[in-house]
Amino acid sequence: MSTAATAASLLAADTSTGEAVQFYVLGVLAVAGALGTVLLRRAVHSALCLAGTMVILALFYLANGAYFLGVVQIVVYTGAVMMLFLFVLMLVGRTTADSLKETIKGQRWLALGxxxxxxMLVIGGIGQATLGSEAFVGIGAANAEFGGNVPGIAERLFTEYVVAFEVTGALLTIAAVGATLLTHRERTEKARTQREQAIERVRLNQHVPPLPAPGVYARHNSVDRPGLLPDGTPSELTVNQTLRERGQLREVGQEQLAEVAAIDKRTADYHGRGEEARQ
Amino acid sequence: MNPVNYLYLAALLFTIGATGVLIRRNAIIVFMSIELMLNAANLTLVAFSRMHGNLDGQIMAFFVMVVAAAEVVVGLAIIVMLYRSRHSASVDDASLMKL
Structure with a gap:
């Protein structure tokens, strides 16, 4: 669409059919993304849904003639803010799956109510206060006044709203300093060296040699599979503490032991030794 | 299509965000729901700006974005700090002041 045609459609009292189609298609997607943000269990999926909704909102801003805000929405929200969210999610990753246990009885239904x-209140309010289509002005004239959306916004921002603009600048600086202060942690005790740790281990006489290795019978040597003790029980010691805390241990259950026995039997059968040979 | 439909969509998104704040207990998802509510309010401002043929609404939306960015930075720093001291990002675990 040419610039003139866009301006005409933004001036018109009613939106074009193309915009209506765009609104209904993208609106459904935006609501679906919002529902996904709220309802999906894993926080990363929620964040991705929210990013999608924000991109769609940016398209809506562009459709409404707010070209500057549309681009800022993509750069600031989907770019910076959602990236920050994902970064913190990775940092706080261990409890990302929300527990579905209700701590306050009936809270979910009350919340839905x-x-x-x-x-009803908000949508009813909009329905009551709807502008007639004759009151609809369109942004085209306002955008064209200073030769475009961005110059128009700049004109307002640096004359009428210049104090607010400066104050938000100060706010951003304070926020950056505050975040740094909040997350900074001073180390209160000296970090122990490897030599000190070794001396400590010998003095306590716990696990003086290295910890036993994970894996079972040289078949499963991945780090998340505990090794077996002589009596067949899995040993927690063989698996890294982080994996243990995350609950990412692979189970070495009776099936695996049965599997190993089956392989033994097949090998024995292949070599022609019967049941009596293994007894 | 009447441009008022944008307002209805924004109201719907705002409500969904408010529901998220009420029913979720992971602090990060609660925070994302708040962001959703802020975005819905921005859509309202932009739609009103178009209806009235006035750029002031867009300026307001711009300021909302700036303040939201600052809020995200500080809020996420608080969540990280809470997680460090309690090893949990659930809002139910921060109940030290409960009787």
Whole structure:
């Protein structure tokens, strides 16, 4: 669409059919993304859904003639803010799956009731206060006044709103300093060297030699599979503590032991030794 | 299509965000729901700006974005700090002041 045609459609009292189609298609996707953000169990999936919703909102801004805000939405929100969210998710990754246990009885239904009430209130309010289509002006003239959306916004921002603009600059600086202060941690005790740790181990007389290796019978030597003790029980010691805490141990159950026995039997059969040979 | 439909969509997104704040207990998801509510409010501002043929609404939305960015930085820093001291990002675990 040419610039003139865009301006005309933004001036018109009603939106074009193309925009209506765009609104209904993308609107459904935006609502689906929002629902995904709220309802999906894993936080990473929620974050991706939210990023999708934000991109769609950026397209809506562009459709509404807010070209500057549309680009800023993509750069700041989907670029910086969601990246920050994902970064923190990776940092705080261990408890990302939300527990579904209700701590307050009936809280979920109460919350849904409140949400329904809020929706009725807000949507009903909009329905009551709807502008007639004759009151609809369109952004085209305002955009064209200073030769485009960005110059128009700049004109407002640096004259009428210049104090607010400076204050938000100060706010951003304070936020950056505050975040650094909040997450900075001073080390209160000296870090122990490897030599000190070794001396400590010998003095306590616990696991003086290296810890036993993971894996079973040279078949499963991945680090997340505990090694077996002589009596066949899996030994937790053989697996890294981080994997243990995350609950990422691979089970060495009776099936695996049965599997090993089956392989033994097949090998024995192949070599022609019968049941009596192994007894 | 009437541009008022953008307002209805924004109201719906705002409500969904509010529901998320109420029902989720992972602090990060609660925070993302708040971001969703802020975005819905921005959509309202942009739609109103178009209806009235006035750029002031877009300026307001721009300021909302700036403040939201600052809020995300500080909020996520607080979540990281809470996680360090309690080893959990659940809002139920921060109950030290409960009777």
């Amino acid at each position: 409140c949400a329904l009430g809020l929706a």
